[in-house]
């Protein structure tokens with residue numbers, strides 16, 4: 001990572017790579033157990049769910065859930081895993097539906113043909129529906145600590161995935177195609193389509209660690225800045241990287257005439273904005289002191305990513 005991108009780290013870079021690898025492996029093995037086996041009838045739907053869910057995703061959201069629980073003092077990760085999996089299931093559902101011909105119409109996702117290309121539109125819609133439903137089933141198994149009742153946790157997940165956040169962002173995005181948006185409108189979409197699920201991932205981890213409100217608030221602020229920075233990077237990568245590098249179709253935003261950060265304010269200003277937001281994310285971690293270095297490293301890592 002070059003010096004413009006790296007902001008703060010207290011663990012070594014090698015330690016961080018190992019940490020990411022370990023957390024990813026933890027998430028992967030929990031995800032494999034989180035949905036029915038292919039042998040469960042009807043096999044097709046479980047094949048489709050597992051095909052998209054277990055493909056090569058970055059696992060950012062479950063990693064954030066686990067890191068948030070850890071920074072708030074939860075050392076035993078096992079009880080947080082269903083929450084970590086739930087956010088990844090909701091995220092995967094949204095990717096499957098976004099790729100459908102009636103939405104973004106994409107052929108490639110996570111380095112493979114999209115779900116509907118392999119299983120057909122009907123099964124892909126249902127695989128998304130089943131992942132979303134299963135996510136709430138997983139949340140219902142959580143045993144949260146005193147401060148946060150299960151009803152609050154489930155309501156927060158419903159809000160983040162619902163028509164005021166994730167779906168709001170998707171609808172605004174669909175309606176914006178071919179139009180020139182202001183940067184405030186682009187930000188409105190990004191905050192809902194991307195940042196809301198990232199904030200949810202962090203809040204679920206914090207709530208599972210019985211975090212005091214001050215810590216929960218700090219992670220919410222961290223997530224809002226990180227989520228927006230992450231989406232700006234996504235917009236930048238769409239115009240600067242190849243499809244092979246991204247594992248999904250590059251240049252889609254240009255073809256679909258989408259108003260993105262680079263389209264509205266230019267590439268260089270977008271890079272500066274992503275850096276400013278990453279700094280803001282770091283500042284939100286101050287309440288945790290040195291304990292937050294993993295989250296700070298994740299923010300730096302995302303700013304420096306190339307896919």
Ligand code: GRG
Nearest residue numbers: 057058059060094095097098167170193194234
């Ligand atoms: C269909 C309700 C509904 C919502 C769709 C996910 C989505 C909203 C649209 C996909 C396109 C897009 C730019 C979404 C913003 C969020 C985002 C950057 C998704 C990709 O997340 P990554 O990079 O993907 O973490 P992996 O595959 O690594 O998990």
